[in-house]
Amino acid sequence: MLDETITLTARVAWGMLPEHLRVKLSKKMAGLLRHYGEEYGLKFTRDGWVRITDLVQALRRIPGFDWVTVQDVLEVVSRDEKGRYEVRDGMIRARYGHSIKVEVEYEELSREEIPETLYHGTVARRLEGILREGLKPMRRRYVHLSLTPQDAYTVGRRHGVDVVVLAVDTRCLEEKGIPVYRASHKVYVTPWVPPDCIRLAGRG
Template sequence: MKPIYRCRVCGAFTEEPWHCDKPAALFMTGEQRVRLSKLMSAILRHIPHEAGLELGPGGWIEVEELARAIRERWRRRDLYQWVTRQHVIAVALLDPKGRFQLSSDNRRIRAAYGHSVKLELGYEPLSENELPEVLYHGTVMERLNSIIHEGLKPMRRLMVHLAARPQEAIEAARRHGSRVVLLRIDPRCLAEMGVPVYRASHVMYLAPHVPPECIKSVEKVSSGTAPAMSDA
């Protein structure tokens, strides 16, 4: 990830070293940003108890409380003594995948998706007019046969994750193996089958499951070559 800078004029966080026609101050290195982003995701999605935290309704928690827990109670807190509420806010605001949501006053934060802890996020199902034309899900070849027959299930997460763009789906799948396949999902098919679709961020959508009938095509993805597509 890029470093985060803070504008010396307006105070905005930015990935660019210049803002308001003046050099911006380095606020967080790229290494610090990656480390803090991964930890925030882990705590807000999966292991709040390991930082001595309890998520509120909808998965929300005070930003200051999260920053303090990371500094004072996280098991590797020695690596995070520099973290303040402003660092948490900066990571959340500039996250390229919309992993985090902040309240309008920047006092509370939650993970937008990816939870394994059980909670109600409070998203409203999209209407048919709000549905995108296509969504994507990445997986590995070893799981494809069961998916084609049984559809997509949340497994250890609360929801199935569907990406708005192929690259996000492929990146997620590559964490599980090298033989990646890209599934094209028909959101209108989901609606017709009574499966709600929720928008979690500008690049990520959620559904409780995806029936096999709504998987419209499968692409084999290999580095350096174009995907080979087949109908599901």
């Protein structure tokens, strides 16, 4: 508790959150906006928006987050490298990754706007099933694809050390009528990826 008080005092002095608090807050924001916000009283619009002030109140109900302000939330949004969040007119939402029933409408992309290859990071124990059945959203609304193999590797590391990076042929998806959407400047999403559109790109 003393350490957190010191770092929050430093936040006031420096005008920004220390890195470990920013990461901690971002993870909790993602959880609320994607998965369990309703349990903390958040009321989502059909397309996933909530009031920023309501999000702050929900965060403050969680032990260890009673220090959060609107400024802190906006800082997390502005410094997020993957573009996880979107802010508009006092509202906020996660751009992708939802398990709750919201319908985020993504922009339609032309063929030229979609990279020919995108990447997905996973772990070795899941590889056999993926190569047999393809990539499925599981508990989420869409399959997430990364712009670079390095980003995919980082995603895979969250699930274990035996990382496998898969390359997804988006022209193959196009031929099968499966759409690809851009969720942020680094993340693309698709309803699913059949096995024959996947190849092994590397192992960690």
